[in-house]
Amino acid sequence: MNSSPVSIGVTVIAGFLGSGKTTLINHLLTHADGRRLAIMVNDFGALNIDRELISEEEEGLISLSNGCVCCNLQGELASSIEGLLINRGERLDHVLIECSGVSDPARVVSVLGYPSLRRRCHLDAVMTLIDLSRSLNSSQGELRALLQSQIACADWLILNKADQALPGIHAELKENWLLPNARVIETEQARLPPELVFWRSDAPVSLEPSAKDAIHHHTGIAELGLSSHSFEHRGAMDGAKLSKLLQGLPGAILRIKGVVQLEDERQLELQRAAGQLETRPFPHRDTPGTRLVFIGQTAECDWPALDRDLQALTR
Structure with missing residues (x-):
């Protein structure tokens, strides 16, 4: 490794x-x-x-x-x-x-x-x-x-x-x-x-506040009108088409982060930061495949449609 x-x-x-x-x-x-x-x-x-x-x-x-x-x-x-x-x-x-x-x-x-x-x-x-x-x-x-x-x-x-x-x-x-x-x-x-x-791309985003959160009057993402969506695929993704899809997502999707498996067996960490989609090598993961997590404004995000678009890029 x-x-x-x-x-x-x-x-x-x-x-x-x-x-x-x-x-x-x-x-x-x-x-x-x-x-x-x-x-x-x-x-x-x-x-x-x-x-x-x-x-x-x-x-x-x-x-x-x-x-x-x-x-x-x-x-x-x-x-x-x-x-x-x-x-x-x-x-x-x-x-x-x-x-x-x-x-x-x-x-x-x-x-x-x-x-x-x-x-x-x-x-x-x-x-x-x-x-x-x-x-x-x-x-x-x-x-x-x-x-x-x-x-x-x-x-x-x-x-x-x-x-x-x-x-x-x-x-x-x-x-x-x-x-x-x-x-x-x-x-x-x-x-x-x-x-x-x-938050990490290899762990789910919880919408349920913990007991500690309640004590500290923690605001969860659901309370702000936000929701999360996870996408997983064990095989490779078409990197060029995935990049184009993610670049074109609406501003209502606030957060994108994850690990992408490419056809040449490379894995890339992917995220949207400072308004730009960025990738970097991710050599520390033992489990192959792709996992992406999205957080967005619930009323404006069509998660099922996004899931269909992502599935279309799988190999």
Whole structure:
């Protein structure tokens, strides 16, 4: 079996000041469920992680009680990320990067494409939070350009503080800010379902909240009007036709991830991140075949039709 290092997924979390990025980080930490995470924070102030999660602090590094680590992005961005992956990569399952509220996530996306990092990690998604309790229309000049870039770069947009939404804010966003095919999820207190961030292509997505989820008032994907669909095939798939099919899927399908078996016996990990369909070698799976998982907006997704289209590409 190939002994190449496993590529670690990276989720970039962006959004303007006060949109709820740190609240989302804390929520994901609380629902890590044994996953080993690293949280890298690129911000002006001190790390702002809930105190009950902290077990030990060093300069620029916090050890968390659930086995995660949190650190500041100090110095040059690429070297900071590479240093983390070299020193702790074998003990990590996922990396979260919280951008400063006044930074463009496109810079982080660009850095993750450096050859020195692509061997160790890959972009899983860019999430941009938008505060529904504030209007963006008054933003002008460089600030307006920054907000537009934060929104345009997002794999999906988290419309946060839905319980405090301004009257007419949705129409304002749709008319002036959101791209036509923007993938949008509404949350209160940034309670994004953790399975949208921490899920594997070789495991089913559960729609049923656990007892722990209930204690923490966890919002599941079904409560957000979302559903999941899994597709499995033991044989090979036509890679070119599959790519064309997935590229043409509607924006209502928010998440695509899986492992694809090709006719030449290669396996590829496949996902849609930052609006692009991406593949990479997947040499660490013993079971041949294809498994794909989709998450989408229930009312707009025709899962049976998708299943028929996928079956037509099997060999």
